[in-house]
Amino acid sequence: MKKIGTVAHYYGHVGVAIIELTGKLAVGDKVKFEGGKNEFEQTVGSMQIEHKDISSAKKGDVVGLKVDEKVSEGVDVCLVEE
Numbered sequence: 001m002k003k004i005g006t007v008a009h010y011y012g013h014v015g016v017a018i019i020e021l022t023g024k025l026a027v028g029d030k031v032k033f034e035g036g037k038n039e040f041e042q043t044v045g046s047m048q049i050e051h052k053d054i055s056s057a058k059k060g061d062v063v064g065l066k067v068d069e070k071v072s073e074g075v076d077v078c079l080v081e082e
Contacts, residue, residue, distance in 0.1 A: 026056035
């Protein structure tokens with residue numbers, strides 16, 4: 001697994017994590033949230049930048065990602081390589 005970002009904020013009422021990317025991420029990629037109380041994996045179903053749907057993002061982008069479970073700020077986001 002390779003770290004590709006960090007959770008900067010979590011909006012619990014909509015289930016969206018704001019992630020500051022240090023690597024590439026695309027819809028369909030499998031990611032793991034590590035370092036929080038509940039670690040989990042999920043497939044990226046949709047992401048947004050500035051409320052616009054995107055299919056991929058690069059290092060330096062800040063994306064909103066719909067998450068399956070609650071995440072904490074500061075949690076690492078890793079790409080699960082299969």
